[in-house]
Amino acid sequence: MSPEPSSESSVLLLRLAGPMQSWGDRSSFNRRETRPEPTKSGLVGLLAAALGRPRGADLTDLAGLRCGVRVDQPGTVLRDYHTVSDFRGLPLLQAGVSAKGVQKPTSPAKPTHVTHRFYLQDAVFVAALAGDSELVGALADAVRRPAFPLALGRRSCTPTQPLALDVRPGGLEAVLASEPWHAARHARQAYRRRQGGAVPEVDLPATFDDEDGTDVVNDLPLSFNARDRRYSTRRVRHAWLTVPTGETAVGGAAAASSHDPFALLGW
Amino acid sequence: MIVTSARTYIDLHVLHTVPPANLNRDDNGDPKEAFFGGVRRSRVSSQAWKRATRAFFAERNPDGDRATRTKKIAEQLTRRLAERASLDAETAARIATSALQPLNIKPGKKAGETAYLLFFGHAQLDAVIDLFLDDVAELCELGDEDLAARLKDLPVQETLNQGHPLDVGLFGRMVADIPALNVDAATQVAHALSTHAVELEMDYYTAVDDEGDSTGAGMIGTVGFNSATLYRYATVGLHQLETNLADPAAARDGIRLFTEAFARSMPTGKENSFAHHTHPTLVAVVIRRDQPVNLVSAFESPVASTSGIAAASARRLAEEHSRSVAQWGDTPLFTGVCHTLDPDSPEAGVVGKAFGDNHTFAELLDAMHTHLPAVQEVA
16 A cells, blocks of 8 residues: 555545436447446546646646545436437538538438447445645636536436535545445435444545556546547555444344345345 | 636526327337336437537527627737737737638628627637648738738638537537547436336337228337426636637527527427427526536336326425425525425425426517526626
8 A cells, every 4th residue: 555645635535426327438339338436537637627738738637636436325327318410410420521511321221220328326435536726726716607618427417416526635546435425315225224223434435546456447538639548547446445334333233143035235 | 629718507407298208219219217216207308308408509500600790800819820820919809800701791891890799619710720830931921912812711711610600509519530620518308207117118109091991900000109398507717608609698598599499499309290289388597606406316216107207306496405405505696486386385386495486488589698697607
């Protein structure tokens, strides 16, 4: 485990919640998949949109933030069958262009294109971004007054409020571990049922940027330019955080049966 | 594009009750669904409702291709050309005028003006300039006649005719091979979700052969459907629409048209089978300076189906709005509402407290439209 960054850094906490989210990493063409948790490119994209950076703008400062993502409510995967057509009934355009530089219609005419888009439904994450205090402060302001509407990985996935939780001093892990659980009511009820009563803590999976991490993900954005979209890899470490639930223990917790067949199903 | 001016978002919240219908189906032919708050909801994708909105537009505004907004296309083109190619105004004007000549736009009474209004965006003008930017040095040397001959065959018209300008300004445009023509949408539309739990229902049908005396059904099958009170949400970045359209007045009209089209439109999926033509129960418009706010969390705990889902949903929405303004945001610059709740009901009271007096839809549109210049001025 790498040492915590110096004390001058601050951490921006974001609550990523909404009915639908979609965090693609290597999707292309007609099958748009989602990762089970927010990607760094998705987070950097959200921050760049908040700041009003144009496509193709320099992202070095944002990609340089150390990020951690905590899974408060994992949600499930939704497959969306999606067709694309021109609403005026015209044939779709082909990739090639004419001598005049204009896209030609498909020949034979193709009116409809089928794509599959994957979303996470009913999920809640807490993301933490650590960096220079000035930058982090500017980002917190930008997320509260964004230049472009913000989205959870895809334009139609609007976030619910509050998105920006807080800016805190201290290390990434410590800040993420101290932030109370943000799960929705139904998820809390299910957890209480499994525990046989209210308990003060819950263990949540989290992923951190870590140079000594054991896993490599290919979602570090270098450029969002439409013509020159580039990503690099980053090393991450997976961990479990013990997080306050915001509830006080009830005596029954210890008496709960250890056998709960429904727990496996997440009920 | 860099947005530097103040940010202004127009949030639209719509509660829309739909009878048994199948507005937007998946590859099994069943209505789309999503889980939210741990229960199954009816869902209509953002794309489906955006398409309905655009179709509504096209129907109401069939001249969108040619219509409206500035008489000064030559002047605008000159200004942008002078900037990008570092030319003096006179040379730029000469080239710009020649480039526009093949369009056969009737000249107006004043020099540099066209006889009628043209509607276009910055990206379109830049795309026109892109057609000859590389040859500018050479073009400067040519006489008027040679210049006109050189520029005659450029696809200027095709470039300016790509799509409907207002439509493009609102919904964006992606042209994979011509990035100069890309426009970032000013609107953001969320997937519509039911405010309550919904189960998929199946309609088993038989169709009898009218001709002949055969017994039994000529055809059998099932159609999936559900009925729902949907929460629909969209937001428009006024600042971005102004940039896309390069005209504040056009942006105001665009917001009005979009609000009307978004509220009134309905996806046409299986409309002949279900005739699901309903008006919204409630339309609320909120203009904010800080951030767009989606109020779907009001329905994370599903509305119970014991009494009047639409009224209960309206109350939840109003309460969530009041709470979210108090807790997280600035006071909105404008709020307005149009609803069909019983005026004496407690729900109408809660909605009134949150969004103000009840208006007819036309009044709501007028009130919003007349408020927009003040919003733009502050910016």
